[in-house]
Amino acid sequence: MKQPLGIILAGGRATRMGGGDKGLLRLGDGTLLDQVIARIAPQVGALALNANGDPARFAHLGLPVLSDPVGGFPGPLAGVLAGLDWAAERGADAVVSVAADTPFFPCDLVPRLVLAAEGMAAPLALAVTPDGRQPTFGLWPVALRDDLRAALGAGLRKIVMWTDRHGGQAALFDEAGEPFFNVNTPEDLAHARARLEEA
Known part of the structure; x- marks a missing residue:
């Protein structure tokens, strides 16, 4: 399999943060998105951002900004589909998705997802911790993009329902320190800032 491309999922409405773009909130010397980009960019062949509204x-x-190809804010699967369509245009086999509000995910996320999907005709894997699946962190095959488009058109919204349908594998991340801690509230952002200062 060729090196996967990357898609950062930032298409949500951030209602628990009062709306707006969570990814543009300040964290450390930059923003949440800056932290996410710094972690994922070295692991993928190219990187794009899934976000709706004015891309400016x-x-x-300096990233391509891809809007949901399905209207009505159907959730992260629409962002995955946007990434798959973009990856297909670039001749890639797969795309890895990460969430824009999760700044501490593992720096070896991509190779571990690829390893989990080894041997699959259409490589599909989700990150899993002892607390459960992390469905916005996954490896997605370009070969199944039309199936995903049809599923979204039929009303499917739950990621794991689609991945289970296609035999999606699990990549276990059991290291300490909440690697998939995500920022949903102002309190979470304060926690992330404190955690970054301690690092």
């Missing part, structure tokens, strides 16, 4: 607000990042 992300122009400083």
Whole structure:
């Protein structure tokens, strides 16, 4: 399999943060998105951002900004599909998704997802911790993008229902320290800032 491409999922409405773009909130010397990009960019062949609305607000990042190909804010699967369509245009076999509000995910995320999907005709794997699946962190095959498009068109919204349907594998991440801690509330952001200062 060729090196996967990467898609950062930032298409949600951030209602628990009062709306707006969570990824543009300040964290450390930059923003949440800066932290996420620094972790995922070295692991993938190219990187894009899934976000809706005016793409100009992300122009400083220098990344392609892909809107949901399905209307009505159907959730992260629409962002995955946007990434798959973009990857297909670039001749890639797969894309790895990460969430824009999760700044501490593992720096070896991609190779561990690829390893979990080894031997599959259409490589599909989700990150899993002892607490459960982390469905916005996954390896997705370009070969199944039309199936995903049809599923979204039929009303499917739950990621794991689609991945289970296609025999999605699990990549276990059992290290300490909440590697998939995500920022949903102002309190979470304060926690992330404290954690970064301690690192």
